[in-house]
Amino acid sequence: MIQLINVTKRYGQLTAVDGLNLDVKPGExxxxxxxxxxxxxTTIRVMMGVLRPTTGQVLLGGYxxxxxxEKAKSIAGFIPDRPFIYEKLSGREFLHFVGKLxxxxxxxxxxxxxxxxxxxxxxxxxxxxxxxxxxGMKQRLVVCASLIHEPGILIIDEPMVGMDPKGARTLxxxxxxxxxxxxxxxxSTHSISVAEEVCHRIGIIQQGRLIACGTMAELYRQANxxxxxxESVFLExxxxxxxxxxx
Numbered sequence: 001m002i003q004l005i006n007v008t009k010r011y012g013q014l015t016a017v018d019g020l021n022l023d024v025k026p027g028e029x030x031x032x033x034x035x036x037x038x039x040x041x042t043t044i045r046v047m048m049g050v051l052r053p054t055t056g057q058v059l060l061g062g063y064x065x066x067x068x069x070e071k072a073k074s075i076a077g078f079i080p081d082r083p084f085i086y087e088k089l090s091g092r093e094f095l096h097f098v099g100k101l102x103x104x105x106x107x108x109x110x111x112x113x114x115x116x117x118x119x120x121x122x123x124x125x126x127x128x129x130x131x132x133x134x135x136g137m138k139q140r141l142v143v144c145a146s147l148i149h150e151p152g153i154l155i156i157d158e159p160m161v162g163m164d165p166k167g168a169r170t171l172x173x174x175x176x177x178x179x180x181x182x183x184x185x186x187x188s189t190h191s192i193s194v195a196e197e198v199c200h201r202i203g204i205i206q207q208g209r210l211i212a213c214g215t216m217a218e219l220y221r222q223a224n225x226x227x228x229x230x231e232s233v234f235l236e237x238x239x240x241x242x243x244x245x246x247x
Contacts, residue, residue, distance in 0.1 A: 001024060001025065001026045001028075001060070001061055001152060001153055001184040002022065002023070002024040002030075002047070002058075002059070002060060002153060002155075002184055002186055003022070003023050003024075003057075003058070003059040004020050004021060004022040004023075004043075004047070004056065004057075004058055005021060005056055005057040005058075005059070006019050006020070006021060006055065006056040006057070007019070007020040007021075007043070007046060007053050007055070007056035007057070007058060008020070008053060008054045008055045008056055009039075009042055009043075009046055009051060009053050009054050009208075010054045015208050016039045016042040016208050017039045017042050017043050017046065017053075017208045018039075018207070018208035018209045019056075019209070020039075020043060020056070020205075020208075020209070020210055021210070022203060022210070022213070024184055024186060024201075025184065026152070026182055026183075026184050027179050027180070027181075027182045027183065027184065028179065028184055028185070028200050028201065029175055029176070029179045029185040029187060029198055029199045029200050030184075030185065030186050030187065030199060030200065030201050030202070030203065031187050031188075031189065031194075031195035031198075031199035031201070031202040031203070032044075032186065032187065032188040032189070032202075032203050032205065033188075033189065033190075033192065033195055033202060033203070033204050033205070033234060034204060034205035034206055035206060035238060038205045038206050038207065038208070039205050039207070039208040040157070040188045040205060041081055041157055041188070042208075043188075043205070044080075044155060044157050044186075044188055046058060046065075047060070047065065047155060047186070048065070048073070048076070048078050048155060049065045049066070049069050049072070049073065052066065053066075058072075059072075060072040060073075060075060060076050060153055061075045061076075061152060061153060063075070074102070074149070074151075075151055075152045075153055076151050076152075076153040076154070076155060077146035077147055077149070077151040077153065077154045077155070078146055078154075078155050078156075079142055079143060079146045079154070079155070079156040079157065079159055080157050081157040081158045081161075083138075083139075083142040085130050085138060085141065085142065086130065087129065087130040087131035088129060088130075088131065089129070089130060090126065090127045090128060090129055090130065091117065091122055091125055091126045091127070091128065091130060091133070091141050091144075092113060092117070092126040092127060094130055094141065094145065095109075095113045095116065095117070095141075095144055095145055095148055096109055096113065098145040098148050099112065099113070099148045099149065102148060102149035104148060104149050109148075112148060112150070113144075113148070116144040116147060116148065117144065119144075119174065120140040120141070120143055120144050120170065120174075121140070121170060122137060122140055122141060122144065125137065135162040136162060136163050136164050136167045139159065139161075139162065139163055139167070140167060140170070140171075143159070143171065143174070147178075151183070152182070152183055152184065153183070153184045153186070154175075154178060154183055154184070154185045154186070155186045156185070156186065156187050156188065156189075157188045158188065158189055158190065159171055159187070159189070160189065160191050160194055168194070172194065172197060172198050175187065175198055176198060179200075187199065192229075192230050192231045192234055193230075193231075195230060196216070196229065196230040196231075200215070201213065201214055201215055202214070202215075202216070202219060202230070204219075204234060204237055204238070206238050206241050206242075207241075209241075211237055211238070211240075211241045212237045216230065216233075219233050219237070220233060222237065223236045223237050223240075224236075224240075
């Protein structure tokens with residue numbers, strides 16, 4: 001469902017993403033980890049057509065994000081790291097607005113909006129202005145908006161920031177439910193524990209390059225059998241890469 005083929009993004013002399021290749025299958029939750037400045041957000045912005053790659057190709061559901069942007073985006077939901085919300089609308093009005101941007105029919109919206117508000121525990125505040133929402137509630141509303149058109153792909157950049165434990169649990173359960181029903185979930189996060197808990201496979205990026213990718217068992221092998229949890233494997237793999245780069 002998601003393919004990145006030799007994707008590179010340069011800013012002058014700086015290479016933010018360097019020859020990235022990924023293939024994420026339908027129904028897979030793919031975790032994307034890396035240190036600060038590793039290229040995670042740049043990769044996601046290229047994937048969603050916010051930035052053009054210097055070289056390479058991104059396919060969402062077989063659609064090239066540059067050549068067929070409307071078709072590619074029509075099957076994808078996107079939760080950016082710093083989402084924008086029209087705060088003078090109520091939660092329900094905001095979802096109706098986003099739904100119309102995606103050309104969702106009114107009858108379908110009348111069914112979809114209550115489902116999403118209920119699933120993300122926002123029904124009680126559906127008619128309150130978004131400006132009165134807490135940070136966590138706004139995060140959950142953005143998740144609702146990303147799913148309003150029932151996309152087959154969900155791309156998320158740091159969804160748990162500022163989320164309380166209950167809200168985080170709700171999101172993790174939602175990601176599992178979506179994957180079980182065939183949605184491809186691409187999850188970029190600093191939270192190693194979240195990635196370890198919900199992801200089927202994990203890719204680790206450092207200095208714009210994919211330095212490791214696979215299941216937890218495969219990552220252990222790539223870390224030379226390093227034992228422990230994902231945090232220890234992540235630290236070992238990034239250490240190895242830094243040491244190799246310094247030689």
